[in-house]
Amino acid sequence: MENLILCMAHALTSWLVSLGLSPWWADLILLTLQWTTIVMIITFNVLILIWLERKVAGFMQERLGPNRLGPFGLFQTIADTLKLLTKEDIIPARADKWIFMTAPMFFIIVAVLLYAVIPMGKDMAVVDLNVGLFYFISVGSLSTICILMAGWGSNNKWSLLGAMRSVAQMISYEIPLAFSLLGVVMIAGSLNLSAIVAAQHKLWFIILQPIAFVTYFIAATAELNRGPFDMPEAEQELTAGAYTEYTGMRWALFFLAEYTNLVAVSALASTLFLGGWLGPWLPSWIWIIIKTYMVMLIFMWLKWTFPRIRMDHLMSFSWKVLIPISLINIIITGAGIQFLRGMGW
Amino acid sequence: MFGKGLLEGLGITLKHAFEKDKTIQYPEERPYLQDRFRGCLAFDFPKCIACGLCTKACPNNVLSFETIKEEGAKKKKVQSYTIDLQYCLFCNLCVEVCPTNTLYFTHDFELSTYSRQDIKIVYHRPPELDLVVEGKEDESPGVKVELPDNSEAEAKRLKQIEAIKTVLGKNPQKSLSKILTSETDIAIMSALLSTDDKKLSKLAELLIDDRDKASKLAQAWVNKDKKDHSKEGCEQG
Amino acid sequence: MFETDQYTINIGPQHPSTHGGLHVEALMDGETVVDAIVHLGYVHRSVEKIAESRTYTQFIPYASRLDYLASHLPTLGYVQAVEKLTGVEVPERTEYIRVILAELSRIASHEVFVGSLAIDLGATTGLIYCLRDRERIMDMFEMSSGQRLITSYMRIGGISYDLPDEFFPAVKSFLDNIPRMIDEYTGLISGNEILQARCQGIGILTAETALAYGVTGPNLRASGIAYDIRKVDPYGVYSRFDFEVPIGERGDCMERLIVRIKEIEQSGRIIRQALEQMPAGEVKDKVPKVLKPEKGKEVYHRIESSKGELGFYLLSDGTEKPSRVHVRAPSFVNLMVLPLISRGCKLQDIIANIATLDPVLGESDR
Numbered sequence: 001m002e003n004l005i006l007c008m009a010h011a012l013t014s015w016l017v018s019l020g021l022s023p024w025w026a027d028l029i030l031l032t033l034q035w036t037t038i039v040m041i042i043t044f045n046v047l048i049l050i051w052l053e054r055k056v057a058g059f060m061q062e063r064l065g066p067n068r069l070g071p072f073g074l075f076q077t078i079a080d081t082l083k084l085l086t087k088e089d090i091i092p093a094r095a096d097k098w099i100f101m102t103a104p105m106f107f108i109i110v111a112v113l114l115y116a117v118i119p120m121g122k123d124m125a126v127v128d129l130n131v132g133l134f135y136f137i138s139v140g141s142l143s144t145i146c147i148l149m150a151g152w153g154s155n156n157k158w159s160l161l162g163a164m165r166s167v168a169q170m171i172s173y174e175i176p177l178a179f180s181l182l183g184v185v186m187i188a189g190s191l192n193l194s195a196i197v198a199a200q201h202k203l204w205f206i207i208l209q210p211i212a213f214v215t216y217f218i219a220a221t222a223e224l225n226r227g228p229f230d231m232p233e234a235e236q237e238l239t240a241g242a243y244t245e246y247t248g249m250r251w252a253l254f255f256l257a258e259y260t261n262l263v264a265v266s267a268l269a270s271t272l273f274l275g276g277w278l279g280p281w282l283p284s285w286i287w288i289i290i291k292t293y294m295v296m297l298i299f300m301w302l303k304w305t306f307p308r309i310r311m312d313h314l315m316s317f318s319w320k321v322l323i324p325i326s327l328i329n330i331i332i333t334g335a336g337i338q339f340l341r342g343m344g345w
Numbered sequence: 346m347f348g349k350g351l352l353e354g355l356g357i358t359l360k361h362a363f364e365k366d367k368t369i370q371y372p373e374e375r376p377y378l379q380d381r382f383r384g385c386l387a388f389d390f391p392k393c394i395a396c397g398l399c400t401k402a403c404p405n406n407v408l409s410f411e412t413i414k415e416e417g418a419k420k421k422k423v424q425s426y427t428i429d430l431q432y433c434l435f436c437n438l439c440v441e442v443c444p445t446n447t448l449y450f451t452h453d454f455e456l457s458t459y460s461r462q463d464i465k466i467v468y469h470r471p472p473e474l475d476l477v478v479e480g481k482e483d484e485s486p487g488v489k490v491e492l493p494d495n496s497e498a499e500a501k502r503l504k505q506i507e508a509i510k511t512v513l514g515k516n517p518q519k520s521l522s523k524i525l526t527s528e529t530d531i532a533i534m535s536a537l538l539s540t541d542d543k544k545l546s547k548l549a550e551l552l553i554d555d556r557d558k559a560s561k562l563a564q565a566w567v568n569k570d571k572k573d574h575s576k577e578g579c580e581q582g
Numbered sequence: 583m584f585e586t587d588q589y590t591i592n593i594g595p596q597h598p599s600t601h602g603g604l605h606v607e608a609l610m611d612g613e614t615v616v617d618a619i620v621h622l623g624y625v626h627r628s629v630e631k632i633a634e635s636r637t638y639t640q641f642i643p644y645a646s647r648l649d650y651l652a653s654h655l656p657t658l659g660y661v662q663a664v665e666k667l668t669g670v671e672v673p674e675r676t677e678y679i680r681v682i683l684a685e686l687s688r689i690a691s692h693e694v695f696v697g698s699l700a701i702d703l704g705a706t707t708g709l710i711y712c713l714r715d716r717e718r719i720m721d722m723f724e725m726s727s728g729q730r731l732i733t734s735y736m737r738i739g740g741i742s743y744d745l746p747d748e749f750f751p752a753v754k755s756f757l758d759n760i761p762r763m764i765d766e767y768t769g770l771i772s773g774n775e776i777l778q779a780r781c782q783g784i785g786i787l788t789a790e791t792a793l794a795y796g797v798t799g800p801n802l803r804a805s806g807i808a809y810d811i812r813k814v815d816p817y818g819v820y821s822r823f824d825f826e827v828p829i830g831e832r833g834d835c836m837e838r839l840i841v842r843i844k845e846i847e848q849s850g851r852i853i854r855q856a857l858e859q860m861p862a863g864e865v866k867d868k869v870p871k872v873l874k875p876e877k878g879k880e881v882y883h884r885i886e887s888s889k890g891e892l893g894f895y896l897l898s899d900g901t902e903k904p905s906r907v908h909v910r911a912p913s914f915v916n917l918m919v920l921p922l923i924s925r926g927c928k929l930q931d932i933i934a935n936i937a938t939l940d941p942v943l944g945e946s947d948r
Contacts (some may be wrong), residue, residue, distance in 0.1 A: 039859075056362070057706070057707075059362040059363075060358045060359075060361055060362045060707055061361070061362060061706070061707050061709075061710035061711075062361055062365075062366050062367045062368075062710065062714060063366050063368045063710070064366050064368065067370075074542075083357065110906075132565075157589070158591075165764055228704070228776060230704075231930070254477065284628070301358065301359065302355075304350065304358060304706060304707050305354050305355055305358045305705065305707060305770070306354065306705060306774065306776050307358075307700065307703035307704040307705040307708075307774065307776050307777045307780065308703060308704030308776075308780075308930075309776055309779070309929050310928060310931075311613065311780070311928065311930070312613070312928065313779055327424070348775065349773075350769070350773035350774045350775045350778070351768040351774060351775055351776070353770075353773060354769060354770045354773070356769070357766060357769050357770050358707055358770070361707075361711075367714055367717075378724070379721070379724045379725045379746075379748075380725075380730070381724070381725065381726070381727065381728035381746070382729075383728040383729055401641075402639070402640070402833070404636050404640035404641070404643060406643070431645055434643040434644075434732075434734070435643075435732075436646075436734040437641035437728065437734065437735075437742060438639065438640065438642075438643075438734075439593050440915065441737075441742055450728065468716065474797050493699070537818075
């Protein structure tokens with residue numbers, strides 16, 4: 001059970017080689033298959049996640065969420081997707097067409113690229129980069145450009161306003177995000193995600209780095225434009241922010257991309273702090289699914305409890321509170337490592 | 346500590362997430378409606394006496410009815426009754442003012458229709474109401490008809506009689522001046538009524554039904570009394 | 583070297599956070615509000631004109647629809663105004679029943695306030711909890727009058743029917759539940775640091791400005807002036823109850839929220855005392871079927887509604903229909919300070935300001 005997927009991959013490669021293909025071609029075909037699988041996993045996850053979010057919101061508000069379509073309302077997202085597919089595709093007359101149309105595509109491409117380095121199980125990262133964490137954070141920042149493209153391409157001053165607010169928020173929270181992860185890197189001694197997971201086989205990093213976990217969590221919520229930090233796109237504010245002019249499936253792509261980001265960020269949190277695929281009895285790829293969903297449930301819990309933070313409080317919170325805290329965390333971690341190494345641990 | 350309120354809020358939502366939900370599955374389960382719930386206005390045809398109080402009480406001209414009066418019949422009969430539900434404010438003024446409890450609210454709250462014409466509710470006179478036995482004319486054996494329930498109207502009538510009797514007892518001048526003209530007559534009548542209860546009941550009934558007859562009867566009593574007194578006077582003095 | 587232009591944002595009549603059809607035109611400079619112009623009239627239903635062609639009794643359902651969130655309060659004000667005009671007396675039991683229903687309406691209105699403030703600021707769950715608690719009050723209204731929201735239950739000279747037997751246990755269990763409710767609101771809404779950061783120090787209304795503009799109700803009391811018509815000029819049997827009037831100090835959004843939450847508790851106190859003191863008896867006196875007050879008589883009667891001073895001016899011309907009915911709506915007057923308290927704030931603070939001024943557009947536009 002544990003090595004099921006690895007065995008399947010190995011069997012496939014050897015079968016292709018036996019057919020006469022060179023190993024390079026076999027690897028390429030395997031890579032394509034891996035990418036397809038990842039895209040399918042993402043789509044499936046997002047469908048479940050939208051359903052889960054509505055159910056969790058419902059239970060917290062003492063009501064059931066969707067419960068009519070399918071058992072427990074599982075097919076609700078499919079119905080919503082079909083509805084969105086049938087909507088009219090409006091492009092504003094004087095919008096910058098190319099930027100307008102490509103913004104959601106780039107957003108989702110960037111979101112999917114994040115999955116290249118996440119270890120889905122033991123030795124199951126698609127690409128086992130030595131700078132995996134660095135890659136993750138850099139690619140994650142690219143989504144900022146996509147929102148700006150969406151805001152600019154709509155030719156609408158409210159979209160631009162919302163997009164600029166969103167960009168300001170995302171840039172401000174990149175820094176605490178990166179700094180909070182530095183503590184983990186210092187303890188593990190590597191940027192390679194598989195190595196970080198392996199370094200947790202005695203003790204999960206959440207126990208060694210609680211402040212980093214909280215900082216990472218808050219920064220990630222802001223990065224995802226979610227929860228208490230969704231000022232740029234909330235409906236009680238004036239406009240829907242950068243996404244005002246988008247209709248139908250394009251609009252759905254933005255939200256799909258946001259949920260994809262959510263899964264990626266939660267998977268990273270469980271990899272770095274909760275031990276990734278480590279765990280007794282069950283196969284490693286089931287463990288990472290469980291841990292990722294636990295983290296996502298906490299994200300949803302935060303979103304449905306707290307009111308929104310005002311824009312200027314948001315910025316001042318990031319620059320004046322989170323960055324100093326994460327810097328202090330780095331100093332303490334460094335001092336602690338030196339101290340414990342000196343003691344011979 | 347900063348953040349205590351945040352954690353309290355998180356605790357509250359978490360607690361509620363595991364509690365039983367407070368909603369009902371609407372089309373399958375119906376909500377529990379209290380007794381006095383005002384759903385749709387309804388009309389109980391046999392009880393209506395065409396007094397018109399409901400149409401006067403309604404703020405929005407929702408209610409209207411048509412009557413016919415047959416020759417020789419004493420009262421008008423309601424032919425049809427229309428409730429124009431689109432203007433109804435569901436304010437209960439018509440239900441409260443009706444003397445025979447003809448109008449009432451049902452528990453039906455799903456009142457939307459597909460076209461504006463369907464919103465008016467029209468009640469037509471049911472044919473069995475006209476088969477009611479009136480007086481002793483119809484003694485032939487025939488179709489056994491169910492008489493409409495008159496007990497409410499009867500009770501109402503008795504109440505009215507009692508009310509007039511009280512008024513005649515307390516303030517006879519005012520009420521008797523409507524049927525007798527001279528002051529002396531009124532004084533004699535009031536003295537008579539205070540002693541004789543049978544006369545009081547008879548006069549009260551007639552005051553409700555037929556005022557002319559009442560005044561004739563009162564005059565007759567007064568004349569008889571004068572004659573009696575003059576006889577007495579003659580006898581005495 | 584660089585100049586910024588001012589631009590206009592319309593917080594339009596169709597908006598999730600404007601408590602009805604309220605249109606606020608915000609003149610902005612960057613992220614700061616320079617001015618906020620209030621445009622009313624989207625919910626105008628010409629109620630005062632309609633009153634001229636309805637008799638005094640027939641106008642009661644229209645009076646209920648003025649402040650639809652707490653519909654016993656405007657009905658009470660109107661019915662007491664007509665009783666003042668015509669000299670009709672009301673039995674004791676009815677006065678107490680009216681007080682109980684009016685205070686329940688006040689609690690219901692404040693619950694909607696707390697819930698809508700929560701959802702305007704982003705905490706959706708807060709609204710659901712407040713509405714869930716308000717359902718119990720709606721059930722009590724349904725037991726007594728038959729309607730949940732627009733109860734035209736009070737009549738001139740009394741009320742339509744006496745309270746049914748199942749009303750009293752329901753009220754008692756609701757009153758026992760009030761402390762738990764207040765704890766939950768404090769824990770989720772007013773104790774939340776994010777909400778406190780968004781409400782403290784925002785939209786400060788000083789006492790002098792409030793008095794100058796004629797602001798009444800919890801908004802005035804949050805600015806520090808203890809003016810409650812139930813204490814200052816008692817109507818009905820309010821002089822027989824012992825309750826406090828919560829006041830604030832600074833007059834910012836947070837104080838307005840806290841004052842209303844405390845008023846819920848005080849209303850609970852009044853209801854308890856009313857239940858104890860209520861005598862048995864009839865509920866409707868003999869009232870002439872046609873009310874014709876003397877010609878030229880005018881009366882102004884005011885009550886403490888959940889939003890402020892709700893006043894009814896009636897002028898009679900000798901017939902059964904009033905010659906003029908004017909409603910002094912507290913929401914209309916309270917909304918006029920919105921530009922003052924929003925200047926210098928951020929755009930999101932306008933939303934918080936509107937929410938804490940607690941307007942009801944049905945009564946401000948009539």
